[in-house]
Amino acid sequence: MSNRNIPQQVIKSLWSRSGGRCAMCKTEIILQEKENNPSPIGEMAHIKGVNPESARYDPNMSNEERNSYENLIILCPTCHTKIDKNPDKYTVEKLKKIKIEHEKWVREQLRINSSEVTFAELEVITKYLINASTLNYGQNLEIIPPKEKIERNRLSKEVENLITMGMLGIDQIRKYLNKNPDIEFSDRLRKGFVGKYINLKREGLSGDDLFYELLNFASINSNNFKIKAAGLKILTYFFEICEVFEK
Numbered sequence: 001m002s003n004r005n006i007p008q009q010v011i012k013s014l015w016s017r018s019g020g021r022c023a024m025c026k027t028e029i030i031l032q033e034k035e036n037n038p039s040p041i042g043e044m045a046h047i048k049g050v051n052p053e054s055a056r057y058d059p060n061m062s063n064e065e066r067n068s069y070e071n072l073i074i075l076c077p078t079c080h081t082k083i084d085k086n087p088d089k090y091t092v093e094k095l096k097k098i099k100i101e102h103e104k105w106v107r108e109q110l111r112i113n114s115s116e117v118t119f120a121e122l123e124v125i126t127k128y129l130i131n132a133s134t135l136n137y138g139q140n141l142e143i144i145p146p147k148e149k150i151e152r153n154r155l156s157k158e159v160e161n162l163i164t165m166g167m168l169g170i171d172q173i174r175k176y177l178n179k180n181p182d183i184e185f186s187d188r189l190r191k192g193f194v195g196k197y198i199n200l201k202r203e204g205l206s207g208d209d210l211f212y213e214l215l216n217f218a219s220i221n222s223n224n225f226k227i228k229a230a231g232l233k234i235l236t237y238f239f240e241i242c243e244v245f246e247k
Contacts, residue, residue: 019228043076045083048092114165155208166235
């Protein structure tokens with residue numbers, strides 16, 4: 001599949017918010033062929049077609065608009081073919097509604113699975129994070145209330161709701177970290193996580209895009225909602241103690 005000059009930031013945001021599933025049939029669209037090496041089999045479909053021969057083409061759109069987050073939706077190959085062969089049924093308005101409802105569904109699955117997260121899921125995630133590449137950094141992030149940090153980093157209401165959801169599990173994360181007999185465990189986990197955060201900042205990510213990419217990292221790019229919910233709790237834990245996102 002060609003990305004058709006879709007910006008990497010848009011690609012990352014699309015895949016993150018889709019939950020690794022087709023927006024129409026909910027089929028999982030990421031194959032975990034090797035450990036921590038996901039292989040995408042879904043397709044980034046244009047809501048308004050990319051060229052004059054495409055379904056729902058709009059001649060008044062710029063190329064930038066065509067390849068924007070707002071004009072793209074993640075689908076499996078079957079559903080992608082279906083919408084392009086039936087443009088009268090799958091109108092622009094209907095596809096945008098499908099996308100919005102799917103992303104709401106993903107967030108709801110995170111909420112449902114959040115209460116089912118156990119130390120087993122946290123163990124899977126933290127082993128990965130501790131082994132993740134780190135770097136030396138000298139940033140000192142001022143401790144400020146989460147609400148103020150959300151505003152300063154221009155995070156959307158959607159992300160604020162996810163952070164609020166994740167905060168309900170912070171005590172569980174503290175208990176998990178405190179139970180580990182390795183006194184350096186928490187610090188090594190922090191360094192792996194903050195190293196990823198700084199690398200993403202250097203790539204130019206910010207706001208919601210940075211949050212979703214960190215969520216992917218925290219949940220080891222899994223499309224398992226229980227693992228994603230565990231990753232959200234860990235991300236929120238670091239968010240609260242000001243290890244990620246700036247003052």
